[in-house]
Amino acid sequence: MSTYTAHFRVWRGDADGGGLRDYRVEVHDGEVVLDIIHRLQATQAGDLAVRWNCKAGKCGSCSAEVNGRPRLMCMTRMSVFGRDETITVTPMRTFPVVRDLVTDVSFNYDKAREVPSFVPPEGVAPGEYRMLQEDVERSQEFRKCIECFLCQDTCHVVRDHEENKKAFAGPRFLMRVAELDMHPLDAAEEQGLDRKRSAQDEHGLGYCNITKCCTEVCPEHIKITDNALIPLKERAVDRKYDPLVWLGDKIRRRT
Amino acid sequence: MAQVERHAYDVVVVGAGGAGLRAAIEAREQGMRTAVICKSLFGKAHTVMAEGGIAASMANVNPHDNWQVHFRDTMRGGKFLNQWRMAELHAREAPDRVWELETWGALFDRTKDGRISQRNFGGHEYPRLAHVGDRTGLELIRTLQQKIVSLQQEDHREHGDYEARLKVFQECTVTRVLKEDEGGGTEESAGRGRGGKVSGVFGYVRESGRFFVIEAPAVVLATGGIGKSFKVTSNSWEYTGDGHALALLAGAPLINMEFVQFHPTGMVWPPSVKGILVTESVRGDGGVLRNSEGKRFMFDYVPDVFKEKYAQSEDEGDRWYEDPDNNRRPPELLPRDEVARAINSEVKAGRGSPHGGVFLDVSTRLSAEVIRRKLPSMHHQFKELADVDITAEAMEVGPTCHYVMGGVDVDPDTAAATGVPGLFAAGEVAGGMHGSNRLGGNSLSDLLVFGRRAGLHAAEYTAGLGGARPAVVEWQVDAAAAEALRPFSAEAETVPDGVPENPYTLHQELQQTMNDLVGIIRRQGEMEEALTRLDALRVRARRAGVEGHRQFNPGWHLAIDLRNMLLVSECVARAALERTESRGGHTRDDHPAMDRRWRKLNLVCELSDPADAFGEVSVGRREMDPIRPDLLALFEKDELLKYLTDEELDR
Numbered sequence: 053m054s055t056y057t058a059h060f061r062v063w064r065g066d067a068d069g070g071g072l073r074d075y076r077v078e079v080h081d082g083e084v085v086l087d088i089i090h091r092l093q094a095t096q097a098g099d100l101a102v103r104w105n106c107k108a109g110k111c112g113s114c115s116a117e118v119n120g121r122p123r124l125m126c127m128t129r130m131s132v133f134g135r136d137e138t139i140t141v142t143p144m145r146t147f148p149v150v151r152d153l154v155t156d157v158s159f160n161y162d163k164a165r166e167v168p169s170f171v172p173p174e175g176v177a178p179g180e181y182r183m184l185q186e187d188v189e190r191s192q193e194f195r196k197c198i199e200c201f202l203c204q205d206t207c208h209v210v211r212d213h214e215e216n217k218k219a220f221a222g223p224r225f226l227m228r229v230a231e232l233d234m235h236p237l238d239a240a241e242e243q244g245l246d247r248k249r250s251a252q253d254e255h256g257l258g259y260c261n262i263t264k265c266c267t268e269v270c271p272e273h274i275k276i277t278d279n280a281l282i283p284l285k286e287r288a289v290d291r292k293y294d295p296l297v298w299l300g301d302k303i304r305r306r307t
Numbered sequence: 308m309a310q311v312e313r314h315a316y317d318v319v320v321v322g323a324g325g326a327g328l329r330a331a332i333e334a335r336e337q338g339m340r341t342a343v344i345c346k347s348l349f350g351k352a353h354t355v356m357a358e359g360g361i362a363a364s365m366a367n368v369n370p371h372d373n374w375q376v377h378f379r380d381t382m383r384g385g386k387f388l389n390q391w392r393m394a395e396l397h398a399r400e401a402p403d404r405v406w407e408l409e410t411w412g413a414l415f416d417r418t419k420d421g422r423i424s425q426r427n428f429g430g431h432e433y434p435r436l437a438h439v440g441d442r443t444g445l446e447l448i449r450t451l452q453q454k455i456v457s458l459q460q461e462d463h464r465e466h467g468d469y470e471a472r473l474k475v476f477q478e479c480t481v482t483r484v485l486k487e488d489e490g491g492g493t494e495e496s497a498g499r500g501r502g503g504k505v506s507g508v509f510g511y512v513r514e515s516g517r518f519f520v521i522e523a524p525a526v527v528l529a530t531g532g533i534g535k536s537f538k539v540t541s542n543s544w545e546y547t548g549d550g551h552a553l554a555l556l557a558g559a560p561l562i563n564m565e566f567v568q569f570h571p572t573g574m575v576w577p578p579s580v581k582g583i584l585v586t587e588s589v590r591g592d593g594g595v596l597r598n599s600e601g602k603r604f605m606f607d608y609v610p611d612v613f614k615e616k617y618a619q620s621e622d623e624g625d626r627w628y629e630d631p632d633n634n635r636r637p638p639e640l641l642p643r644d645e646v647a648r649a650i651n652s653e654v655k656a657g658r659g660s661p662h663g664g665v666f667l668d669v670s671t672r673l674s675a676e677v678i679r680r681k682l683p684s685m686h687h688q689f690k691e692l693a694d695v696d697i698t699a700e701a702m703e704v705g706p707t708c709h710y711v712m713g714g715v716d717v718d719p720d721t722a723a724a725t726g727v728p729g730l731f732a733a734g735e736v737a738g739g740m741h742g743s744n745r746l747g748g749n750s751l752s753d754l755l756v757f758g759r760r761a762g763l764h765a766a767e768y769t770a771g772l773g774g775a776r777p778a779v780v781e782w783q784v785d786a787a788a789a790e791a792l793r794p795f796s797a798e799a800e801t802v803p804d805g806v807p808e809n810p811y812t813l814h815q816e817l818q819q820t821m822n823d824l825v826g827i828i829r830r831q832g833e834m835e836e837a838l839t840r841l842d843a844l845r846v847r848a849r850r851a852g853v854e855g856h857r858q859f860n861p862g863w864h865l866a867i868d869l870r871n872m873l874l875v876s877e878c879v880a881r882a883a884l885e886r887t888e889s890r891g892g893h894t895r896d897d898h899p900a901m902d903r904r905w906r907k908l909n910l911v912c913e914l915s916d917p918a919d920a921f922g923e924v925s926v927g928r929r930e931m932d933p934i935r936p937d938l939l940a941l942f943e944k945d946e947l948l949k950y951l952t953d954e955e956l957d958r
Contacts, residue, residue, distance in 0.1 A: 066858065082577020084692070094811035098862035099855030103348070105543045108583045108688060110445065111351045127691050150514055151859040161349065165469055169457030170412030178406035179365075182421035188414045192439065195414060195446060199350055235412065 086125035101152035112200030203266035220256035223266035230280035324352035325754030326734025327529030328451035333762025357444025358586035360436025362748030363401035385742020392719035404755035487777030505729030516857020525765035537708035538822035548875035550736035564713035565882035571646035573707025575664035594669035605638035608649035664705035714738035722761035733761035743891025794866035807852025
């Protein structure tokens with residue numbers, strides 16, 4: 053329980069390139085990696101770029117890779133590392149670097165816009181929505197998401213495959229489709245929108261081969277794969293291979 | 308002439324928290340081309356940290372609730388200093404604002420019969436807070452964010468462009484509100500101060516450092532609070548009082564700046580998380596406060612004005628959770644100012660916890676399973692950050708700077724700022740609604756009610772101008788650019804020792820000054836000392852210098868934010884020095900009593916010389932409008948006697 057000097061290696065640079073830079077920096081009791089980054093800013097590197105906001109694991113701004121693992125810097129305690137250990141902090145690899153630890157995460161905002169929004173049920177006035185707790189809980193789990201984009205960062209479908217980005221929404225936004233699909237009052241289907249099918253056909257659900265990397269890095273401990281993606285896959289498949297659905301589709305298409 | 312990007316919109320909203328997004332949705336739905344500007348990424352605003360819930364008298368849990376009861380609670384919580392018309396509108400409109408969120412996809416926790424569940428909170432007579440576990444703010448932000456996306460999808464279908472009518476400029480900072488030229492056309496004669504109409508905003512893109520101007524006749528300030536001027540705070544880095552300062556610099560006055568809420572329960576250990584919020588829901592759901600002797604000390608701190616409303620014994624307080632109709636609530640649920648002062652006194656008396664707080668215990672009150680379900684993010688936060696399992700042991704907590712009741716002086720119905728046509732303010736940056744102290748849960752409802760009103764009236768204002776839009780004046784753009792660039796050249800060459808000041812150091816000194824000298828308990832001598840130190844900091848801030856270049860440079864951003872923090876800090880200190888009584892979020896050691904003669908007085912802060920951004924602030928007194936008789940009639944006369952003077956009551 054005291055102060056010591058840690059060895060940090062922080063990626064410095066911008067879109068044109070850069071590299072790891074070494075720092076010796078003080079660490080106090082109870083601190084997290086973000087505290088150390090802030091100390092570097094205040095004492096040695098005033099222009100070190102980093103995103104952060106709430107510093108309490110609630111906003112999902114300070115995502116980076118600490119010793120190669122995608123994490124929130126504000127929720128990574130220094131006590132999990134040995135005092136002699138070199139701590140390497142790099143920007144999220146899946147997104148283009150802007151500067152230092154800041155990346156261009158616009159991919160995620162683009163994907164968010166491609167998921168059709170909640171469709172309110174017709175004829176139900178505001179104040180008249182009735183839903184049971186057990187029915188909202190499934191979607192509520194997914195709405196815990198703080199959009200830190202660590203799942204998007206770690207997902208191997210896009211992590212080293214820029215070419216897949218166009219067709220693949222990533223775990224966060226496939227989970228958003230699942231969330232809306234499980235919303236007790238979402239009326240998308242009545243409007244002719246099949247969310248399961250769109251997950252498959254438009255958001256690249258098929259690329260996911262359920263390795264659960266996303267679940268592992270989720271700071272909110274959301275079971276993205278088990279509770280969102282797999283059920284979505286099952287239902288999408290049910291529909292695709294259900295002979296009645298197949299027949300119905302055929303008939304409807306003809307009329 | 309400075310290199311700047313130019314855009315033009317009908318309405319510009321500065322800030323993308325609850326109030327800003329709600330304002331933007333409204334302005335866009337009124338048909339206005341709307342821009343939202345925010346310092347962080349879209350969806351990261353400080354609103355995500357709100358935990359407890361949204362106060363609205365939907366009466367889903369207790370059928371006796373209605374807007375009148377909510378109004379009464381709000382006025383009591385604010386010690387009757389509230390702008391009563393705002394408190395009335397807020398109480399009347401909050402339920403509709405919550406229900407509307409459901410139509411946009413929000414998923415609140417439910418009652419057994421499927422309605423929105425409501426929880427107890429300090430100062431609210433009935434269970435009133437719509438919530439989602441203890442992450443209500445996140446649900447609010449996400450719902451509004453997704454509503455904005457759905458509007459953009461509409462535009463995409465219609466115009467082939469998501470941003471045709473509603474665009475979010477994320478990671479951008481506004482440094483000036485621009486105003487029309489009032490004649491003369493020179494820096495000396497024009498636009499310098501009061502009266503002129505808004506013509507747009509000037510700002511910079513954080514990522515690139517590039518400057519931009521958005522021409523717009525209506526600007527809604529929704530920038531939140533000022534907590535980053537204090538050392539121990541629950542507020543995020545964005546809370547640098549930007550909107551407060553932008554209003555002052557544009558010539559709009561601030562009111563009630565002496566009232567700063569210290570939330571009673573922030574984390575106290577480890578040091579790096581000191582100040583992070585521990586939600587009031589912990590107490591609302593049964594958590595109790597104890598000192599080092601194991602005593603529930605809050606029973607000793609029930610003030611006279613609240614004596615009849617709170618339990619006198621632990622047994623009664625405990626029974627209230629199950630049978631609220633026949634028992635009074637435990638004193639842990641007093642308004643925040645009372646609880647924060649009580650904790651402060653216990654610690655000072657030597658009955659604190661090992662790290663200088665008191666104990667907040669829920670582990671002996673609820674089962675581990677219930678705690679994990681009702682307070683999941685508190686459980687997570689303590690586990691991850693302090694290595695404390697709140698299902699098994701007590702938390703250590705102490706007061707943390709949480710909220711500023713003071714803000715831009717606005718018209719209660721339209722949210723229009725006083726004295727600057729085209730400027731509007733909503734949410735924490737607006738003053739008046741909460742009086743001297745805000746009740747928990749009334750913030751999120753405030754954001755929605757007045758965010759919508761600000762968006763609506765900004766849209767109407769713009770529509771009313773027709774084609775006659777105020778023009779942006781070039782010298783103002785150049786002056787704003789020069790001001791923003793100053794930290795790169797600093798005034799280093801002109802000062803004797805030639806050393807630029809480190810903005811981080813200045814910020815730390817400012818935070819220490821405000822924390823120590825204008826904090827939860829105030830004294831005349833200390834506040835005078837604070838003003839002396841603020842003077843010195845202002846001089847040094849002129850030479851705050853930074854290295855590197857303009858691309859995503861946090862040192863530079865901080866140097867620019869310092870101007871705002873210093874301005875609002877001075878407002879807080881000057882107003883606090885002026886008000887010689889104790890009320891709500893303003894406690895004077897040297898004037899410990901509440902004084903009825905101060906009840907109807909607002910302190911109004913203005914910039915002495917609007918041309919000098921590092922200049923002095925002047926404080927004036929203004930009488931409030933008398934409370935409307937039908938609203939006064941909601942209270943018993945005996946209660947009113949505690950707050951209003953005899954002459955006011957005789958009227």
